[in-house]
Amino acid sequence: MARLNSGVHKPLGPVFLLDRLRANRAALLAAFAVLAVFSLIFSIPLWVLILGGVTVLVAALIVPLPRPEPPPAPWELESDKDPLAGALLEALLEPGVLLTSRGTIYAYNDAAANTFGGLRGGDPISFSLRLPEVLEAVREVGAGGQGRLVEYVERVPVERWIEARIGPVWLDQADRADGLPKYVLLILHDLTNIRRAERMRVDFVANASHELRTPLAALLGFIETLQGPAKNDTEARGRFLEIMRTQANRMSRLVDDLLHLSRIEQREHIRPDSPVEIVEIVRSVLDSLAPLSRERGVEIVTSFPDHPVPALGDRDELIRVAENLIENGIKYGQSGKRVDVTVTADNGKARIAVHDYGPGIPPEHVPRLTERFYRVDVGDSRDKGGTGLGLAIVKHIMSRHRGRLLIESPPGKGTTFTAVLDTDGQGKED
Template sequence: MHSLRWKITLNFLTLLFLTLLGAYLYLHQAILKALGLPWLPPFRAGLLAARLEGQLLAVMLLVLIIMGIGTFILARGIITPLTALLPLTRRIAAGDLEQRVEIQSDDEVGLLSHHLNIMVETLRNNFREIADERNKMKAILASMTDGLVAVDQVGRVIMLNPAAEKMFGKKGAEVEHKYLLEVIRNHEIDAMVKEILASGLPLENEVRLFPTTSQLFRIYGTPITSEQGRIIGAVLTIRDITDIRRLEQMRTEFVANVSHELRTPLTSIRGFVETLLEGAHKDPEVSRRFLGIINHEAQRLQQLIEDLLYLSRLESQPQRQDSGGSNLVATLDRVLTTVNKLARDKGVVLEKEIPAGIPELAISEGYLNQVLLNLIDNGIKYTPNGGRVTIRAARLGELVQVEVADTGIGIPPESLPRVFERFYRVDKARSREMGGTGLGLAIVKHIVETHGGSISVTSRPGQGSHFFFTLPIAAEERRRNNYQEEPGI
């Protein structure tokens, strides 16, 4: 700024000097002409014009002083407002966009100040928009359940979203500017990123990120390009598809199991019908026996279809809490009456150990009947002659736990985690012989869980099994208990 001030002053003084020099020469010539003398250079004019020249020089010196003062004032009027802008521009350059220039004139400096204020306001609005967009992007990335990893053009990590941090157990700040292979340690993904950066084409792959687990991930990779079309990085989206693949496998197994379970009785029915048609019907004894088998298989087929439909309805229903309640003792008595003949025929003793005061349960009577019937019927079928099936109940806070214990053949330890799966049987031949569809325990599990309860089993081969399920107490029963427990009641 000081150099600008001196440049303006120097240029003005130079112009003034040249002007005064020209004026001096002009006046010198005019004086000689007025005296009737020929033109002479100033240094040879002699005494003829010495006095006049002295006066002229005095006047010129006075004019020079006045012009110098004017030049200083003019330069100060231009430089001072510009000097006042310097601290402001420094603060703006440092990022302080709240500063504004005070406009004190309508000249070019005032116009410059006005446009500088407009520029600062525009910059502030642009930075605010950028900050808003950055916050939106952070919120979007934080809400993603899929992991997201961004790398630069040489494969160094530049960003991880929270889901990716959770997957790899590392914070984004810890892995920034590290090569992807150092972070993920998976050569398939590293090769995939290199191919994306080299070809500029999106890729998709399914990999196991961690060799010690069975988790399966689907990786979507896309290149990042600049405005000029140059590849400057890549983005990977990582989705855990373990559950999806497990569900697909379960669906495939379910279809295969249903097909097998339907085909088995149909094959049996068809075989006996063909035998009868080929002439076996002429023997009444054979006909009666074959028709009995056909009837049994048809009933099993009907029961299988009904169980499938029932299970399908259960699975399509959301979790529910019945507004009413069911009396456990009354429902259990009806179930025991239903299975009493089956137990008597097998020589199995049914025992009931239900303490007084068991509250009503938050489940409809029909569903509770289905749960008890399936568990008790299951216990009778797998308990040999002379054994027993015992039903117990106890209150556990806001829940009631029911136990159905038998002294039957038991369940091997390796089969315990799967007994509630659809169509799973510990002994398939024995189960079919007893008329089971393989869906009873799956139905029980769905009923209990959709009513806010849980179910489990413990067993030892040769010593019997113990099935436990819990259900919440009915809402009306809870309100009544809370009222009675209030102080002063």
């Protein structure tokens, strides 16, 4: 269990001589003891005795010590020793890892380091990429198999479609002769853009057809009534047309929200990187929502830090987050007559908190609010013009920013929605 000695060479001088003596003290003592015993038994003269002692001493100082074994050289990336391999890996532009035929990491490029976050040379690749199909392919290729393509889906933290390309690297004829490649090259090719676009269409049709059916059925019903029984009833016509307008508006909002959600999902795997200022965003949203709060008789109490709060993000999307949360606060917390909007920044995190003093949300609904079309009270939400997608949109925007949405609603104390963002731009992937 001992660590290996570090092989530091000692300098010559008195310290060195003392060290030598100390190292050999057992042998020296034994030699002197033997000399003393001999002198007693064979009565050897004193000068011979001293001569013998000095000889032993000099011998102990002169005979070279065996050199301590040099420690193994610290593990080095192949790209440090071989500039061509490193440069070629970098030139892939996609995450690329060069593995030994046994499946341990030999070299990798910056893109791979960014993707995995914890690559260490000499470790098995399975520490960083656990997918059974990929590991299987690496094993097969390492044992002399053909190159393989493996497509897989990464579900967390955001959905990504990835094609792993695993190919053998043959360096010379000797490798080919024994049928084992020297290295295995693993490249991760991102297919998310293509697959997302394909799935977006399917999802959109499924969601839209399901959710648009109700307002559409209502519209058709009223049109038939207007064409038939209520043909000449001007009073009913006015009322019906009003309802039809509300339903049509709802449908149009629903289509807008669905499109918006799809667009965010489409880009969810790309983290936004333009600098934005949180306080300014929240202020501008508050300005645009002032008429609504006046109309509903809700007072908005704000508390902002006196310095700007910069973060990396997408301005339009963050406006959407603030707008959704504050608008919800005004609409669903109307009975509390007051909404607190707070922005705080600490420990590299910015928080936008919206607290209303309304009836709150029953605890069994809280964890599910961000699911699509999940409504606590279907009728109430529809009356208020909700599409059931607002918080789903907020959640996806936060997940694109690698942030979080926290919802707290202790009974009788109103509801707090908090959007948490990294301000230093290097938040953990969670």
